[in-house]
Amino acid sequence: MEKYSKKEKKKLNELAGLAYERELNSELSKLENKFTEWKKGKIDSFELNHEIHLFHNGISQELYKKYNPRNLIDLTVGWAIANNILKKDEVGKDLLNKLELIVERYK
Numbered sequence: 001m002e003k004y005s006k007k008e009k010k011k012l013n014e015l016a017g018l019a020y021e022r023e024l025n026s027e028l029s030k031l032e033n034k035f036t037e038w039k040k041g042k043i044d045s046f047e048l049n050h051e052i053h054l055f056h057n058g059i060s061q062e063l064y065k066k067y068n069p070r071n072l073i074d075l076t077v078g079w080a081i082a083n084n085i086l087k088k089d090e091v092g093k094d095l096l097n098k099l100e101l102i103v104e105r106y107k
Helices: 006-039 045-057 059-067 070-082 093-106
Strands: none
Touching: 006 045, 006 059, 006 070, 006 093, 045 059, 070 093
């Protein structure tokens, strides 16, 4: 891990939180669609319950693990930039320069 100032570490944590929220919102929207299907009678209660279970024990936990390894936060943020979850202008020029090799690795 490259050396980061306190200010940069704080920014990395904020960026990781933002990326986590964006990915979680995207996945929750997919789950919301299952609720809509249930309300319209396209799926039954058991199938909806199964989808909730899959979400909770699957993607929800995966996202939590991805965005909460504090010692690898620069890798997580770099991945989020490379995958267009975070925009480069949200990161700031100096921090983006430090993350450049990580971002390139994930592209």
